[in-house]
Amino acid sequence: MTAQTLILYALACVAIAATPGPTMLLALSNGMLGGMRRAAWGIAGACLGSATVIAVVALGLGSLLAASHWLFEGLRVAGVLYLAWLGLRMWRAPTPDLRTALARTPQDDAQRGLALLRSLAVALSNPKAVFFFAAFLPQFVDVRQSQVPQYALLGGIFIGIDLLLMLAYAGAGTQAVRWMSQRSLRWLNRGCGGGMWLLAGVLALGRRPGT
Template sequence: MSLQTFLIFLPACLALNMVLGPNNVLSMMIGAEQGLKPAAIAYLGRFFAFSILILITALGLGTLLAASAQVFLLIKFIGAAYLLWIGYQLLRSKSETLDHTSQTPPQDFKTLIIKDFNIAIANPKAILIFTAFFPQFIQLDHYWADFFTLGVSFLCLEFFAVLCYAILGAKLITVLKRENLGLINKASGVLMIVFGFALAFVKKPSA
């Protein structure tokens, strides 16, 4: 891959990373509730999920999965159901449990990592991005080197997006004040439900 090609890839990839999706909403919510460090650690879940999907795509299985209507539907509905469940949990959560005076402890790092992993791995749109987007920048005679470069770049830019959304969440809560943190939870819950329904109606691209 030439330097020129890579420089075209970076801003295009960053635009994909910065799109407001369920994982980025989660990062914003964690940033508001617990701060930048927990959001950054939760990224490990997304890192492992996307690394798996990138590897699957590199091995050529991504095209097979993208072409399989049954597998696509299965992953799609699992992902949609998970987002709807998270949205429901957020909507029914009580605002007082988010206050510093509450006896309810913040979510531990393991829980945050698992949640970020589950959201990322159960989204079939991610593997479609890797299958349709990455090959445009890959030279066949440098296939593995190019795929590795693009994959690492994607994961680094994804971490940048995590930090941006976590900082945004932290800034929002300074404006809304800590006692209004429940508003972010409720808004995040609504967004998760919207994403869940949107994912449920995503159609598999025709071959």
């Protein structure tokens, strides 16, 4: 794998990761509701989910999902329902407040754990992600060399870029609490909820690749 290949791959990852998705919206919402502490746990869950999906692709298990209609549809329905539920939670969430977002409360540990699990579930419940990585990563793999280290390197680069962008979204959420009015914050969080519903609709209407 050449340096030129890695640079091209990194640029492609930036373009892909910059597109707002469910984990980005969760990072923004977590930043508003719980500050960078809660957002960091959610980001960790999203990174763990991406690493798991990439490992599945590297092991060749993506072909099993491609071959099984029922497995794909079951995972897709679960993903749609989960994104719709998250959208509802965001829509109904209380208006963020600077003092509660930055102060430590007894419920912090539980909320951070929930943030991690929600982001992990989002990353794992989208079968399109498996197909995407299965189609995207092999284009940059040199079949003449050992493939596992290459997948590990490519996966690490993608996750690193995704991590930086999620941190930026979370940071934007914490700054929004400082500078925006309570009414504006409420509608910004509802906008994140609406984005989740939109993504759920896209996943619901999408078809399995190759059909």
